[in-house]
Amino acid sequence: MATRNNFDQTTQQFESLFSGPARAYAAMAVDYSEKVLNTQLDFAKACTDSYMGQARSMLDVRDAEGLRNYVQEQQKSAKDLGERFKGDAEKVVALNQDFAQKSQKLVEDNMKTASKTAASKTAASKAS
Numbered sequence: 001m002a003t004r005n006n007f008d009q010t011t012q013q014f015e016s017l018f019s020g021p022a023r024a025y026a027a028m029a030v031d032y033s034e035k036v037l038n039t040q041l042d043f044a045k046a047c048t049d050s051y052m053g054q055a056r057s058m059l060d061v062r063d064a065e066g067l068r069n070y071v072q073e074q075q076k077s078a079k080d081l082g083e084r085f086k087g088d089a090e091k092v093v094a095l096n097q098d099f100a101q102k103s104q105k106l107v108e109d110n111m112k113t114a115s116k117t118a119a120s121k122t123a124a125s126k127a128s
Contacts, residue, residue: 021110025103032099036092043088050077 061070
């Protein structure tokens, strides 16, 4: 019975010190990666849509007025994409900061758990 309790205690400690934090970190990393990739994919789609729209507009140019309108449209499109890129870059920076803060908190929590476990083992050893 004592062996089973020791095994259960060791398993619980391994879970709280290693497996649990590793799974929590992996879940955070997957969520972070998904958010960053979705931001990049959204930007790539916006660029593709813009470029294809510009290509279609180019096909409609038939005179000097059409060319002038096309050039103005390209300038507006470039400005819009630049603003979109700036916003997406800020979003990625915020995601990076959030991930770093959550990772740091996870490490701090894990260190507290490890300290408590070590302290309780030391107290149990001295009591024996």
